[in-house]
Amino acid sequence: MAVSLAGLPWRDHPFARPRTPFDRSAAREVAPGFALLRDAEPLIPTGGVVLVRTEPEDRTSETYYHRFALALLPGREVLPAAYYGAPTPPEVWNRAGYVVVVGKRPAQPLGRLLLETADGTVWKREP
Numbered sequence: 001m002a003v004s005l006a007g008l009p010w011r012d013h014p015f016a017r018p019r020t021p022f023d024r025s026a027a028r029e030v031a032p033g034f035a036l037l038r039d040a041e042p043l044i045p046t047g048g049v050v051l052v053r054t055e056p057e058d059r060t061s062e063t064y065y066h067r068f069a070l071a072l073l074p075g076r077e078v079l080p081a082a083y084y085g086a087p088t089p090p091e092v093w094n095r096a097g098y099v100v101v102v103g104k105r106p107a108q109p110l111g112r113l114l115l116e117t118a119d120g121t122v123w124k125r126e127p
Helices: 002-006 028-043 059-072
Strands: 049-055 077-080 098-103 112-117 120-124
Touching (some): 028 098, 049 059
Parallel strands (some): 049 077
Antiparallel strands (some): 098 120, 112 120
C-alpha cells in the first residue's frame, strides 16, 4: 500500500485543501492560470473586456486559459490570445481594457498593475 501511495500526485500534503480543482490532477500545469483568473474576478468589472495571455508565450495554454476565463469571468467579454493553438491577430487584443498574464511579469508594463501573485499579473490598460 505504501508503494501505491508514493505515486499519487498529492502525496506531499494529503490532507491539505487544494487551491484549484487541478492541483491534484494530471492537468496540474494549468492550476496557476485557474487560480489567477479566480483571483482576478473581483478586479475586472462586469462588462469589461479582458485578454488572457501567458509569459513566456504558450499558445496551447492560452487556448485553455481563454476557456477558463469564459467560465470564471462571467459578464465580461473574453478575447482569445490564441485559439486552438494558433495566435489571434493583435487587432483582436487591442480592444482589451484588462490583461491577465499567467506566468512571469512582462518586461514592459501593460498598463496599471492591479494584482501580482506567484501565478501571474493582472493589468488595467490605460487609454
